[in-house]
Amino acid sequence: MLYYAAVFFVIAIIAGIFGFGGIAAGAAEIARILFFIFIVIFLVSLIMGLGKGKWRS
Helix, strand or coil: HHHHHHHHHHHHHHHHHHCCHHHHHHHHHHHHHHHHHHHHHHHHHHHHHHHHHHCCC
C-alpha cells in the first residue's frame, strides 16, 4: 500500500510540473489517503504483534 501511495505522489509531482492542477490535486489526495491507511494498518499490526508476544511468554 505504501508503494501505491508513492506512485500516486510521483504522479502528482509530474502532473504539477506539467501544469495539470486538477490531476495533481487528485493524485496527491489519493496518495495522502493511502499513506494514512498504511499508517493505521501498520500501527494495528504492531500493537497486535506486541500483544501476541507478550501473552506467549
